[in-house]
Amino acid sequence: MDVKNKTVSSKVLRYRYHKLLNAGLDGSYIHRSTGVSEKDICNSSARISYPNYLRFIQLLKLHGYGGLDTEIWEITIHDLVEELGSLPALCVNQPDAGSALNAYIRYRGLIGESDYLSCYQEEDQVVIQFSGETFAQAMPEFYAGTAVANFIILATILRWYIQEKPHHFDIDLVHDPVFPVDKYHTFFGSEVRFNREENYMRFDASLLKCKNKRLNPALMDFLLAQVEDEYDYINAIPAFRNQKQVDKRE
Structure with missing residues (x-):
C-alpha cells in the first residue's frame, strides 16, 4: 500500500x-x-x-x-536514522558537513516546528539560533528540550563528518540546567552557559569543509527524493x- x-x-x-x-x-x-x-x-x-x-x-x-530523556546524551547516527527517519539519513550522506547542515535546516520541518531555527555565519563562526521568547516563557521545560534536542542532533550529525578532528560547540541556553551540568559540558566539549537571552550553538566555520569519507553517491538522489x-x-x-x-x- x-x-x-x-x-x-x-x-x-x-x-x-x-x-x-x-x-x-x-x-x-x-x-x-x-x-x-x-x-x-x-x-x-x-x-x-x-x-x-x-x-x-x-x-x-x-x-x-x-522533556529530554537521559538517553539522548548517548545518541548515535544509527539512533537518529531509526527514530527520525529520512532526514538524518539524508544529512549523513552529503559530500561535506556544510551540505549536511543545509539539508537539516531546509527540511527540519519533517521532525518539528521549523520557524524557530535559523543559521548564519558571523566572521569565522557558524551561529545556529533557536529563538522564540514568547514560546519559551509559555512552556519553558518543553522549550528547553526542543533547543537542546536540536543542538544534540546537529552535533551528532556534524561529528559524522568531523570524526577525530579537534572541535567543540559553544552553547547558550535560556533555561536552567535540566540535567547535571557536566552532561552538557561533556557532550558539547565546551562550557555551556545557562539563563541567556537566546539559545545559540556556535562552532568554527572551517568544520563545514569536512568531507564525508563514507559518502554513497548512489543513494543521494533516492534520499533527497524521499525527503x-x-x-x-x-x-x-x-x-x-x-x-x-x-x-x-x-
Missing part, C-alpha cells in the same frame, strides 16, 4: 497525545508540528494519515513527552497548511 494512503486510528494516539498535553504542550503547537489536531484525537472514528502519525511519533521521541516527497506532502495537507497561514497572520 502507498504510505500516503495509509491511515491509523486516532485511538492509537490518544493516550500519548494527553501525555504531551500534561507535559505542558499546547494543542495548537502539536497540530502545527504534526498535523494531528485535538479534534482528530477526540473523534474515535477519525483516521490519522500515516505521514502525520510518523511526525507525531517523531515529536514524542525527539522531546520525550515534553522532498515527505516534505511536500506534509505541506500540502490543507489543515496543516492553513494553520501555518493563520500563524503568519498573527
